[in-house]
Amino acid sequence: MGTDAHHLSQLLDVANRLRPDHVAVEDERGQALTYRELFRAADRLATRLHRWGVGRGDRVGLFLPKRLEAVAAIHGILRSGAAYVPVDPGSPAVRGAGILADAGVRAVVVLAEHADGLREAWPKTGPIPRFIVVGESRSCPTDASWDRVLGDDAPSPLPPTFDDHDIAYILYTSGSTGQPKGVMLSHRNAFAFLDWCDQTIEVQASDRFASHAPFHFDLSIFDLYVSCRAGATLVLIGESTGKDPAKLGLFLRERAISVWYSAPSILALLADYGAIDQPGFPAPRVVLFAGEVFPVAALRKLRKTWPVAALWNLYGPTETNVCTAFAIPDTIDDSRETPFPIGSACPPATMKVVDERGQAVPPGTVGELVVAGPGVMLGYFGRPDLTARAFLIDDETAWYRTGDLVTDDGTGCYRFHGRRDRMVKKRGYRIELGEIESALYRHEGVDRAAVIARATDDGASLVAFIAMKPGLKGSIIALKRHCTRFLPPYMVPDEIQFLSNLPTTSTDKVDYQGLKRLVSMAGN
Numbered sequence: 001m002g003t004d005a006h007h008l009s010q011l012l013d014v015a016n017r018l019r020p021d022h023v024a025v026e027d028e029r030g031q032a033l034t035y036r037e038l039f040r041a042a043d044r045l046a047t048r049l050h051r052w053g054v055g056r057g058d059r060v061g062l063f064l065p066k067r068l069e070a071v072a073a074i075h076g077i078l079r080s081g082a083a084y085v086p087v088d089p090g091s092p093a094v095r096g097a098g099i100l101a102d103a104g105v106r107a108v109v110v111l112a113e114h115a116d117g118l119r120e121a122w123p124k125t126g127p128i129p130r131f132i133v134v135g136e137s138r139s140c141p142t143d144a145s146w147d148r149v150l151g152d153d154a155p156s157p158l159p160p161t162f163d164d165h166d167i168a169y170i171l172y173t174s175g176s177t178g179q180p181k182g183v184m185l186s187h188r189n190a191f192a193f194l195d196w197c198d199q200t201i202e203v204q205a206s207d208r209f210a211s212h213a214p215f216h217f218d219l220s221i222f223d224l225y226v227s228c229r230a231g232a233t234l235v236l237i238g239e240s241t242g243k244d245p246a247k248l249g250l251f252l253r254e255r256a257i258s259v260w261y262s263a264p265s266i267l268a269l270l271a272d273y274g275a276i277d278q279p280g281f282p283a284p285r286v287v288l289f290a291g292e293v294f295p296v297a298a299l300r301k302l303r304k305t306w307p308v309a310a311l312w313n314l315y316g317p318t319e320t321n322v323c324t325a326f327a328i329p330d331t332i333d334d335s336r337e338t339p340f341p342i343g344s345a346c347p348p349a350t351m352k353v354v355d356e357r358g359q360a361v362p363p364g365t366v367g368e369l370v371v372a373g374p375g376v377m378l379g380y381f382g383r384p385d386l387t388a389r390a391f392l393i394d395d396e397t398a399w400y401r402t403g404d405l406v407t408d409d410g411t412g413c414y415r416f417h418g419r420r421d422r423m424v425k426k427r428g429y430r431i432e433l434g435e436i437e438s439a440l441y442r443h444e445g446v447d448r449a450a451v452i453a454r455a456t457d458d459g460a461s462l463v464a465f466i467a468m469k470p471g472l473k474g475s476i477i478a479l480k481r482h483c484t485r486f487l488p489p490y491m492v493p494d495e496i497q498f499l500s501n502l503p504t505t506s507t508d509k510v511d512y513q514g515l516k517r518l519v520s521m522a523g524n
């Protein structure tokens with residue numbers, strides 16, 4: 001469809017104008033909204049938000065599972081001029097409320113069954129915002145029901161001016177000190193990526209995009225806006241189907257998915273258990289993956305199953321969105337053992353590899369990848385200190401320090417060599433081990449806690465070592481239950497081991513290397 005839009009809300013305006021009767025979004029149960037219906041719902045939500053005084057410069061929370069209403073709410077919030085803050089509804093309410101309060105949201109769109117829990121968990125330090133409640137609820141006088149909002153009849157005036165530096169969305173990622181941090185991304189940031197997609201990845205109005213990633217995950221930016229820009233159909237995949245390769249294989253077939261984007265781990269599971277190699281399986285045309293290394297044996301299997309799909313390895317932290325890309329060849333040699341590179345810079349992003357002092361290193365030398373350009377985030381919400389530390393300022397350019405160790409092969413093609421800190425990936429989810437430790441320290445019996453990640457065939461498994469306070473006995477069940485109160489399910493330790501003391505270094509810091517040796521000895 002191609003537009004000169006610089007505000008994400010304009011994508012829906014255009015799709016509605018050009019393809020009003022085309023299905024914009026479908027959910028798992030097969031319910032659907034055309035572009036006209038999606039536009040109308042978004043417009044009514046924007047009207048209500050304006051009536052509540054919410055607009056440009058404000059933030060609105062989203063606490064909804066994968067439903068049609070969530071997509072309509074995202075477009076409605078953008079249309080109001082505000083930024084959306086999506087939160088994982090599968091996470092404990094305390095974490096969700098903490099994030100939304102941190103972002104200072106003026107309103108929250110929430111599923112009825114979560115509304116009370118979210119209100120109760122809201123930090124006492126600030127006022128609870130107004131809720132727009134999806135589904136039947138015991139309503140609170142300040143809430144509005146989604147159905148009432150949709151019944152509003154006056155169409156909203158568009159906000160008078162847009163600036164593409166306005167925040168479009170804030171995505172919270174795990175924070176090493178225990179507090180999730182809010183990555184602020186502007187409309188300009190989003191368009192830097194969307195324009196690259198427009199030039200590189202061939203999609204059409206007839207495409208059916210899977211929406212596998214949750215909305216608080218930056219992979220969803222591709223699903224939501226590349227599909228809308230193309231006037232194509234977005235097919236939502238719920239949490240439980242999303243994790244089940246057999247159901248997912250069937251879903252892909254029945255829904256004729258033609259464009260797919262996810263973390264590699266689920267694609268590897270699909271290739272093993274999704275029956276995607278059955279005769280007549282409609283292979284997607286475009287398959288993108290990002291978020292972690294795709295082990296080459298699993299990728300080879302996928303490639304053999306889907307020999308003609310365009311397969312792309314995309315790379316980039318939430319803070320930069322996708323900033324490098326590598327097209328996987330049509331065949332993968334049986335002798336190949338090393339994973340494919342993360343690829344070359346996606347224009348207009350620029351990047352270089354630096355040493356610990358920030359000096360560029362020659363090709364072939366491992367260093368940290370730093371990235372600059374219009375795709376790089378505005379900063380962390382309310383955390384100028386963290387933002388300042390995240391950038392290397394050099395020649396008047398702000399380079400985002402990715403924390404990723406890479407080499408440049410001399411042609412500007414980068415190979416990934418791991419992290420320089422304690423951030424790990426599990427099924428594509430970004431986890432700061434420090435955030436898990438902070439949650440463990442909130443247990444009154446815990447004296448010292450340390451968490452490490454052990455590499456497994458399907459990614460990482462989290463092992464927590466705990467020393468309890470003198471005289472107290474630890475219980476694995478109690479500690480795991482404690483963690484589920486503060487952490488999303490994928491961050492709850494897979495294994496907990498009690499030690500009388502944690503090993504320490506000569507400076508009395510936890511000896512993580514020693515703990516890793518303990519784990520590998522136990523594995524042998």
Ligand code: AMP
Pocket residue numbers: 173218289290291292293294313314315316317318319342402404416419425428429430
């Ligand atoms: P997130 O902010 O959740 O997107 O996680 C970003 C991190 O995931 C990066 O800093 C890398 O450590 C890792 N990552 C992202 N894409 C890839 C990839 N294609 N290959 C290897 N690691 C990746």
